[in-house]
Amino acid sequence: MSKKLSALLAFAGLSILPSISWASELNGANTAWILTSTALVLFMTIPGLSLFYAGLVRSKNVLSVLMQCFAITCMASLLWFGIGYTIAFGSLEEQGPYIGDFGNMFFAAMNIDSLNGDIPASLFAIFQMTFAIITPALVVGAFAERMKFSAMMIFSAVWLLVVYAPVCHWVWGGGWLGAMGLQDFAGGTVVHITAGVAALVAAIMIGNRKGFPSTPMPPHNLTMTVTGAGMLWVGWFGFNAGSAVAADNSAAMAMLVTHLSAAAGSLAWMTVEWVKYGKPSVLGIVTGMVAGLGTITPASGSVGPAAAVVIGLSAGVICFYATLTIKQKLKIDDSLDVMPVHGVGGILGTLLAGVFCSQELGIFSGNGFSEGITSIGGQLQVQLIGVVATAVYTAIATWIILKVIDLIVGLRVNEEEETQGLDIVLHEERGYIIN
Numbered sequence: 001m002s003k004k005l006s007a008l009l010a011f012a013g014l015s016i017l018p019s020i021s022w023a024s025e026l027n028g029a030n031t032a033w034i035l036t037s038t039a040l041v042l043f044m045t046i047p048g049l050s051l052f053y054a055g056l057v058r059s060k061n062v063l064s065v066l067m068q069c070f071a072i073t074c075m076a077s078l079l080w081f082g083i084g085y086t087i088a089f090g091s092l093e094e095q096g097p098y099i100g101d102f103g104n105m106f107f108a109a110m111n112i113d114s115l116n117g118d119i120p121a122s123l124f125a126i127f128q129m130t131f132a133i134i135t136p137a138l139v140v141g142a143f144a145e146r147m148k149f150s151a152m153m154i155f156s157a158v159w160l161l162v163v164y165a166p167v168c169h170w171v172w173g174g175g176w177l178g179a180m181g182l183q184d185f186a187g188g189t190v191v192h193i194t195a196g197v198a199a200l201v202a203a204i205m206i207g208n209r210k211g212f213p214s215t216p217m218p219p220h221n222l223t224m225t226v227t228g229a230g231m232l233w234v235g236w237f238g239f240n241a242g243s244a245v246a247a248d249n250s251a252a253m254a255m256l257v258t259h260l261s262a263a264a265g266s267l268a269w270m271t272v273e274w275v276k277y278g279k280p281s282v283l284g285i286v287t288g289m290v291a292g293l294g295t296i297t298p299a300s301g302s303v304g305p306a307a308a309v310v311i312g313l314s315a316g317v318i319c320f321y322a323t324l325t326i327k328q329k330l331k332i333d334d335s336l337d338v339m340p341v342h343g344v345g346g347i348l349g350t351l352l353a354g355v356f357c358s359q360e361l362g363i364f365s366g367n368g369f370s371e372g373i374t375s376i377g378g379q380l381q382v383q384l385i386g387v388v389a390t391a392v393y394t395a396i397a398t399w400i401i402l403k404v405i406d407l408i409v410g411l412r413v414n415e416e417e418e419t420q421g422l423d424i425v426l427h428e429e430r431g432y433i434i435n
Contacts, residue, residue, distance in 0.1 A: 030119050031120065033242070033246070034124070041134065043234070045073055047231060049137055051225070055223065055224030055226075056335075057145055061144065063423040063430070064421075068137075069140060076137075077129055080128075081106060085125055085129070086100055086102050086104035088173045091104040095174035097176035098166065098175060100169050110122055117245060127242065131239075135164050137156075138199070141336030142203045145422065147206060147412055148410060148411065148413055151406075154405050154408075158405075163401075164194055167194055170389075177189070182382055185298055187298065193394065194390060196345075196346055197343055197390075200334060200343060201394075203334040205399065206412050207333075210415055212331075213327065213328070232289075233293065236258055237255050239258075240254045240300040254300040256308075257307070257308035258300050258308075260308040261293065261309070263289075264309045264311075266316065267285075268317050269289075269319070287319075288320070291316055292316060294315070294345035297349055298353045310356070311349060311356070314348060314352070315348060323340040327340075347391075351380065351384065354383035355379075355380060357379060358379065
C-alpha cells in the first residue's frame with residue numbers, strides 16, 4: 001500500500017470519529033444539546049415558575065403573578081438583546097473585571113456564522129438570555145400580592161441591567177470573580193444569591209401584606225404548584241447540565257447530581273416537617289425539591305453524586321429552618337420564600353462547592369471535573385468572597401433602585417386595592433369565574 005493511500009485512509013478514518021472537533025468548527029452534538037437546554041430553561045419560567053408561584057398565592061392574585069412572569073419574560077428578552085448581553089459578555093475575548101464592553105449592543109458583533117467556542121454565538125446568547133429571564137422572575141415571589149404592576153416592570157428592567165448583568169460578567173463573562181477561580185457552574189451567585197438578596201430587600205422595603213403574620217394566607221391551588229414544581233425539576237436539567245455548554249461527561253455528571261440533590265432536598269424537608277408538625281405536606285416536599293435544586297446549582301459542575309446527596313439533604317434542613325426564621329421570628333413577609341429557599345440555598349451551595357470540589361475527598365469530589373483544586377481552605381476563601389461581594393452589591397443596588405421607584409410611581413397598591421386583589425384592580429380580570 002502506497003504512503004499516499006495510507007495517509008488518505010487514515011484521514012478518512014479520523015474524519016468520521018464523533019469525538020474529533022475543532023474550536024473553529026461547529027459541533028453538531030453540542031449545538032443540539034444547548035438548543036434543547038435553552039428550551040428547558042425557558043420552560044422553567046413559562047410555565048414552570050409561573051404555575052409554581054401562581055398556585056401559592058390567594059385566588060384573587062393568581063393572574064397577577066402569571067402576568068408578572070410572562071411580562072418579565074418578554075421584557076428581559078428585549079433588554080438582553082439590546083444591552084444586557086453586552087454588559088455581561090461584551091464582544092471581545094479580553095474583558096474588563098467589572099463590566100463587559102458595549103460592542104455587542106443589539107447583537108451587533110454576531111452573524112449567522114459567528115461561533116462561541118464550537119456552538120453558534122446566537123445560541124449562546126439566547127441560552128444566557130433564559131437565565132436573565134428567570135432571575136428577576138424569581139424575585140417576584142417576594143412582593144407577590146401587593147406591588148404595583150408598573151413598579152414591578154420598572155424594577156425588573158433596571159435590576160436586570162444594574163445587578164444581574166454585571167454580576168454575570170464578574171463570574172461568567174471574564175470578570176474578577178471568575179478570574180479568582182470562583183466555582184459557580186450554573187448560577188449560585190449569579191442567579192440565586194442575587195434573586196434571594198433582592199427579594200429580602202424588596203420584602204422589607206415594600207412591607208408585609210395586610211394581615212401578615214396573624215391572618216392565615218394559604219396557597220389557593222397546590223395542584224397548580226405541584227405541576228409547576230415538576231416542570232421546574234425537568235427544566236433544571238437544562239439549567240445545570242446545559243451550563244457545560246457541551247454534550248459531554250461534565251454535562252452528564254451535572255444532570256446526575258442535580259437530580260440526586262433535588263430528591264434528597266425533597267425528602268429532607270418533608271422529614272423535618274413531618275417530625276416537627278406530625279404530618280408531611282405537599283407544599284413541603286415540593287419546596288424541598290426547589291431548595292435541593294437551587295443549592296446544587298453552583299456545585300453541579302464540580303462535585304460527585306455522594307456530595308450531591310449531602311448537599312441536597314443539607315439544603316432541605318437548612319432552608320426549612322431559614323424559612324421559619326425569616327417569617328416567624330423576623331416577621332418579614334417574603335411571600336413565596338425566595339430568600340430562604342433560593343438565597344440561602346445559593347449561599348450554602350456556593351460554599352459547599354468550595355468544600356466538595358476538592359480531589360482530597362474521594363467519592364465526594366467531582367472525580368476530575370474540578371481539575372487542579374486540592375486545597376479546601378483556599379477554594380472556600382474564594383467562594384466566601386464571591387458570596388459576600390454578590391450579596392452586598394445586590395443589597396445596596398436593589399435598595400437604591402426600589403427607593404427611586406417608590407419616589408417616582410410608588411411601590412405598592414393601597415389597602416383597599418390589596419383587599420380586593422390585584423387581578424381585578426390592576427388587570428380588570430379574574431382567574432376564576434363562578435357562574
